[in-house]
Amino acid sequence: MVTINNARKILQRVDTLPLYLHAYAFHLNMRLERVLPADLLDIASENNLRGVKIHVLDGERFSLGNMDDKELSAFGDKARRLNLDIHIETSASDKASIDE
Structure with a gap:
């Protein structure tokens, strides 16, 4: 139940x-590759x-999981320039998938 005090908070x-x-x-x-991971940074x-x-596989062939080190670095650099956090999601929980 929402109280007056909770509403104020x-x-x-x-x-x-x-x-x-x-x-x-x-x-x-993103599945149709009309919006790509870097576009999400602009929108945010x-x-x-x-x-x-963003899920590690969002963006199909342009996903974070398919980016090389240079592309991942550029994505991170853009997020830093825009002062944005990145939360990466994955569907796996095994060590090999997480380390990838």
């Missing part, structure tokens, strides 16, 4: 809540969000 914190762009909202466009920045949440 929510209102006090609403402007500082960290909001992220989630790649899932762009799932179909344009909307003043804290960062992006």
